Amino acid sequence: MVPPPLMYTGHVDFRMRLVLATLSGRTIKIEKIRSDDMEPGLRDYEVSFLRLLEAVTNGSVIEISYTGTTVVYKPGLIVNGTVTHICPLTRAVGYFIEPILLLAPFGKSALNLTVKGVTSNAVDLGVDTIRTAIFPLYNKFGIMRQELRVIKRGSLPLGGGEVNVFLPHVLLQPQTLHAAVSAPAVSKIRGVAYSTRVSPASVNRIIDGARSVLNVTGCETFIFSDVARGEESGKSPGFGVSLVAETRSGWCYCSEAVGSAGEAPEDVGERAARALLEEVANGGMVSRCQAKTLVVLMVLGKEDVGRVLLGKGVIDEGFVRLLRDIKTMWGTEARLKEFEGNDFDEDEDDEEREKAEEYVLSIKGVGFVNSSKKIA
Amino acid sequence: LKDYKIGRRKWDIGKLLYLDNITPEDVIKRWRDEEISNGSEEEESGSENEEDDDDGNFFKKLDNTSILSAGTEVIDRSLPAYDQEELKSKWSEEGSGLSLIRGRFLTGHADDDEE
Numbered sequence: 276m277v278p279p280p281l282m283y284t285g286h287v288d289f290r291m292r293l294v295l296a297t298l299s300g301r302t303i304k305i306e307k308i309r310s311d312d313m314e315p316g317l318r319d320y321e322v323s324f325l326r327l328l329e330a331v332t333n334g335s336v337i338e339i340s341y342t343g344t345t346v347v348y349k350p351g352l353i354v355n356g357t358v359t360h361i362c363p364l365t366r367a368v369g370y371f372i373e374p375i376l377l378l379a380p381f382g383k384s385a386l387n388l389t390v391k392g393v394t395s396n397a398v399d400l401g402v403d404t405i406r407t408a409i410f411p412l413y414n415k416f417g418i419m420r421q422e423l424r425v426i427k428r429g430s431l432p433l434g435g436g437e438v439n440v441f442l443p444h445v446l447l448q449p450q451t452l453h454a455a456v457s458a459p460a461v462s463k464i465r466g467v468a469y470s471t472r473v474s475p476a477s478v479n480r481i482i483d484g485a486r487s488v489l490n491v492t493g494c495e496t497f498i499f500s501d502v503a504r505g506e507e508s509g510k511s512p513g514f515g516v517s518l519v520a521e522t523r524s525g526w527c528y529c530s531e532a533v534g535s536a537g538e539a540p541e542d543v544g545e546r547a548a549r550a551l552l553e554e555v556a557n558g559g560m561v562s563r564c565q566a567k568t569l570v571v572l573m574v575l576g577k578e579d580v581g582r583v584l585l586g587k588g589v590i591d592e593g594f595v596r597l598l599r600d601i602k603t604m605w606g607t608e609a610r611l612k613e614f615e616g617n618d619f620d621e622d623e624d625d626e627e628r629e630k631a632e633e634y635v636l637s638i639k640g641v642g643f644v645n646s647s648k649k650i651a
Numbered sequence: 652l653k654d655y656k657i658g659r660r661k662w663d664i665g666k667l668l669y670l671d672n673i674t675p676e677d678v679i680k681r682w683r684d685e686e687i688s689n690g691s692e693e694e695e696s697g698s699e700n701e702e703d704d705d706d707g708n709f710f711k712k713l714d715n716t717s718i719l720s721a722g723t724e725v726i727d728r729s730l731p732a733y734d735q736e737e738l739k740s741k742w743s744e745e746g747s748g749l750s751l752i753r754g755r756f757l758t759g760h761a762d763d764d765e766e
Contacts, residue, residue: 289727373729398728462757488742491749493758520756531730549738550731556751563731590664590682595675598668611665631751634664 280304280347281603288596289321290374291567293328297335297350297378298575298643299604308344316343320366327371330358331378331386352647353378355386355442362392364434369400372423372440376409377571380418383647385443394428394436395469395515397533400564402438403467403517408529412565415525416449416572428471428503430513430533447645449572455582455635457616458558459522464489464551466498468544470514475502477540481516484544488552494520516544518551528554528562557586558631567597570609574601576640584614587632609638 280302283292286309296303309315317325317339325337325346334351362368368390379386395401400409406423413421422441429436468481478500489496498516503509515533530550534543554562561569566589573581590611598609614633667678741748 287727369729370727398726398730400729458755460755460757491742491744492752492756494756546733546735546738549735549742550733552742552748552752553733553738555755556748564729590679592675592679595668595678599671599675602669608669611668 277302280349282306283600285309286317286321288593288600290324290370291571291597292600293324293348294374294377295571295600295604296348297328297332297353298381298571300350300646301604302347302349305346305348306344308346310342310344317346318365319363320370323360323363324371324374327358327360327375330360331355331375331382331388353382354647355379355382355384355445357387359389360391362390362434364393364432367393367396367399368402368436368438369395369405372402372405372438373400373409373568375440376405376413376421376442377568379442380413380444380446380449381575381643381645381647382445384445385441388440388442389437390440391434391437392429393431393434394425394438394509395513395517395531395533396431397535401515401517401531401533402436403469404519404529404531404564407465407467407517407519408527408562408565409568411521411525411527412561412568413572415452415454416576418444418446418449418572420444425501427507427509428469428501429509430471430511430515433510435509435511445645445648447648448577448640448643449575451576451579451640452569452573452581452583454526454560455584455614455637458560458584458586458631458633459524459526461492461494461520461528461555462523464492464494464496464498464518464520466496466516466518466547467501468498468514468516469501469503471503471508472510472512473514475500477514478502480540481514481544484539484541485516485518485548486544487541488545488548492552514540514543516547518547520551520555526560529564530554530562553588556631557588558633559584559586559589561585561589563589563591566594570594570597570601570636570638573636573638574605574607574641575643578640578642580637580639582635582637585611585634585636587634590634605641607639607641609636611636 283305284307308317329335332351333354336349338347362371371390402425410421420443424439426437426439468478470478482498486496513534517531520528530547532543532547560583602608611634614635662682664682667682740746
């Protein structure tokens with residue numbers, strides 16, 4: 276009676292596949308994980324993520340082959356609770372928090388997660404971005420009251436950061452989204468610039484750099500500075516910035532930059548600012564780093580078609596892979612259609628304003644229900 | 652520009668999405684390449700290393716992933732990778748980007764003109 280495990284190959288989308296498996300309750304088997312690599316098998320952060328998954332669920336069975344190139348994951352129930360997780364320094368804590376955010380709302384109780392490690396690096400979502408750009412995205416689906424507290428910041432290479440994530444809101448299923456309207460206008464730009472164990476002046480230099488690029492928008496811009504001192508500044512020197520372009524309708528675009536060795540703070544600010552402009556110019560409702568979360572939450576909705584506008588840049592290989600993985604898990608297909616615009620100002624604006632190429636993604640929810648929550 | 656766009660043959664992403672004989676990488680390639688060759692503005696960046704012998708390199712890249720800086724998806728990253736040089740020119744004072752964001756930002760205290 277038990278359906279055979281779903282087979283996947285390679286380590287791409289490792290986290291997402293495990294998350295989807297947990298939500299759908301399907302057993303998955305991932306094979307050939309770096310089997311041709313000099314060091315085959317799972318990396319430390321991937322194993323660490325499996326451990327975390329084990330901690331927030333009850334009854335999960337994880338089997339890792341001797342060489343580490345095959346993983347069988349039989350998901351249990353999401354129970355949440357109070358969990359402390361020490362992350363390897365190879366990835367930032369965002370690597371671990373991001374997928375957990377997708378699971379926690381569908382658990383049995385609130386999740387109080389404390390993670391320790393590197394708080395921002397150049398590849399994973401930084402803690403500020405999660406708080407200022409990812410949480411609002413969840414709000415769109417009726418998932419509220421998330422809290423993220425940065426207790427200590429930790430920069431590469433030694434980390435030493437500590438972050439507390441509190442996700443009290445447990446619900447039956449996310450709301451269906453209807454957002455296939457023109458991309459909203461940005462009403463304000465906010466940001467957080469931080470530094471650890473370097474001169475506090477560098478934070479101001481980051482902000483200056485970012486503002487110099489963002490000036491062209493003429494938009495109200497305010498970037499907070501967060502200079503971590505003493506104990507709260509982790510073990511390594513570093514700085515970075517996270518920017519969010521907020522709209523009145525609650526959607527937001529985000530970008531982030533982390534200083535690499537020898538880089539001037541101004542450049543870091545400029546990099547983040549340009550990336551933010553790029554994300555806004557891309558159009559749609561979300562920026563690139565929010566898109567996958569958005570799609571998964573849409574799929575989990577009740578059996579009703581949700582629609583959202585996406586910029587062309589959001590649709591990449593990973594996005595296609597995600598849609599295909601969703602199809603193998605739930606059998607539901609998404610539709611992508613070019614957005615023709617719905618209005619009036621076409622003619623007047625057209626000469627001066629190039630329209631971003633946008634697509635409407637429509638997905639029918641799978642009628643997911645949180646298995647631990649009683650229907651009242 | 653508009654008319655020109657309509658006349659062009661395009662891959663429909665909606666159709667490509669679930670063609671299982673085409674890898675996700677190829678889906679995106681076909682869908683975008685079509686447009687690059689037609690000379691529209693593009694923010695794609697994946698052309699650096701796999702241009703030379705297409706297919707051979709293509710598969711190697713997926714397998715050989717010990718190097719952190721390789722492709723975007725390969726290391727399961729969350730933040731997109733940008734081509735910094737390109738962005739720099741695009742968003743400089745006289746860059747091409749500005750026309751793209753015109754009207755997307757509410758300025759000053761002008762509260763409710765747009766929406």
